[in-house]
Amino acid sequence: MTTSTSSSSLPDAPTFTDVLEARRLLAAHLPPTPSWTYPVLNEAVGATVWIKHENAQPVGAFKVRGGLTLLASLSPQERAGGVVAASTGNHAQSVAYAARQFGAPCMIVMPENANPVKAASVRALGAELVLRGAVFDDCRTIAAQIAAETKARYVDSGDEPALIAGVATAALELFEAAPRLDALFVPVGAGTGAAGACLTATAVAPECRVIGVQSAQAPAAYEAWRSGAPATLPNKTVIEGLSTGQSFKLPQQIMRALLPEFLLVDDAEIRSAQRLMLAAAHTTAEGAGAAALAGLLARREEYAGKTVGLICSGGNASETELAAVLAAPLTS
Template identity: 35%
Template sequence: MDAPAPTISPDAIREAAARLEGVVLKTPCLAAPRLSQLTGANVFVKYENMQPTASFKERGAYNKLVSLTAEERAGGVIAMSAGNHAQAVAYHSARLGISSVIVMPERTPFVKVAATEGHGARVVLAGETIAESAIACAEIASAEGRLLIHPYDDPRIVTGQGTIGFEMLAEVPDLDTIVVPIGGGGLIAGIATAAKSVKPEVEIIGVEAALFPSCHAALRGEVGKCGGSTIAEGIAVKTIGKVTLPIIAELVEDVILVDEPTLEWAVNAYLTLQKTMAEGAGAAGLAAMLAQPERFRGRNVGLVLCGGNIDPRIAASIMVRELTRAGRIISIESDYPDEPGLLARITSAIGGAGGNILEVTHNRLALTHLARETSIRLTIETRDDAHAERIVEAVRAAGLTVRLSEHVEGRF
């Protein structure tokens, strides 16, 4: 007689929690005073970036893999993933002695590809998106007889992820709202099922990247226009799960869309204020609070920092971009007579005003100025807008003209 199909219920999530005990880390859910100050809410962060593979995906992956029959384990498994599910399946497959193949989109950050291979999986790069990777995944599964471990549309995956909901309310019973990133919907479906069973009045808010509004559209009976380059590649999913959508429709109060600059702001806030690493998808909950602060003001809000596997190059770029947006880095330029001592006059004026010169571009060959002129562009670190204004005035006081870069123009 076949075993009954698994269900997604509070009891099933409790059973998953028992399986995960001692295997998957119970991450802390801690108050974040500086994020509270930033948003006007009382913020608590669930640090799933502390898992060995730096994401929540370990919960569902282990819960699924440990349920396989001996025959299924012997045949090996396969998964398609932008990175975090890949690492989780590879990591726990290796621990359980199961062969694994992971199909990833071709533009997956190298850090995630390398980490997945480091756990012993065979990685195949195919397609631009998860949907395209799924086609290659199905072909390999059929050819090699491997069992698909779906990243979100599987009850055992969903119940594994749902253990987060129980843990958050056990640590912070007074939460009014839990904000959860949405890709395929497995995380939010599990958390909503668990959390609502403990505290029916708790509000569950989902968050998607505006470039991939699949759930937001599906809840309205529409087909989302998905596509584009997002830093939240972990939730860049074009189709919401068939298993997860009905749960979301029943238990989730709203889905907020966030744009790329707000996602960058949230990643930077985690790095600079919380001193913790959040990938774009992991920072999506905070991005929702930054996008709609009045919605959360004064409430006890739990954020699921669901992953920290960000490309270091992207993280560094985001930090510099945020300094630029805040006026902490400015650029000034102009065309000047090409004469001895000119550069010294400019740099002395900037140094005297306390500016830190990061870069100097000195171009005599551009056709945009006269033959006896030179174009000079300086990138300068400042303390704030007022300090930047003093620096510009100091350069002008030295008898030199200044053109401000576009992001600075109009700030002062």
């Protein structure tokens, strides 16, 4: 699963066996995160809702599972050459955290207006931080160029089998806590989380319907899934973890085969869902972390009385974002 994506070839998709191997690797580094249900939220939604709390990870987001899995799979020589990644923040923290764990030099490229909470975390983890590019897609190009020039290992945020296998372990833990879910809502930026959830659900919970949720203000992944062709679309969302203007090949390959439903929700709906999570589930979620709840609220009537899972992918909200959350209307 260590195939580089710097060439035009697409690496092989991970299998559920790779997910199990990732869980074995991660056992030495991460305890399982909580999976909880909240009576007030259940009443507000009209369903039994299980939240998978990836906001409880050491970097505040699910992506650390993928970073550790990938760095664990590299040879000592590859680690010594260093890693380079681009991100709006959570992939950056994931790779920086894993690089520190395995003693690998690390450079991260983030947008010039990066979330200060995430940027500070990257620096604190010992990575070299480069603030260049207006949006994530610019950073991705810059990081790939730096990796090519320095011979470092470019760690793409989507087209990496080890990342997908690693983040898939979150869904596996949720199904172990709540094995009879009717549906599982998963936020989609690059699509690694949704792809991993599909792999896991197909293997251990085939009756569970996995549903991807993306911002309508950055719908590239949705359009690629819908049309079956790569997509590049305007990226106008303020939801950092969903801020992608281009689709990613490998997650799309998996989602087109295994994801039965994909929803678009407005940024305003995501902000309202963030506030509801804060009020009814005692959970500070960043925008992407509340997107799954926004998707469930958009399908509230369909899932009334059922048992539903939500991946809260992260909790790295800046003070500015939290102010916007508190100003948002409270969904009832």
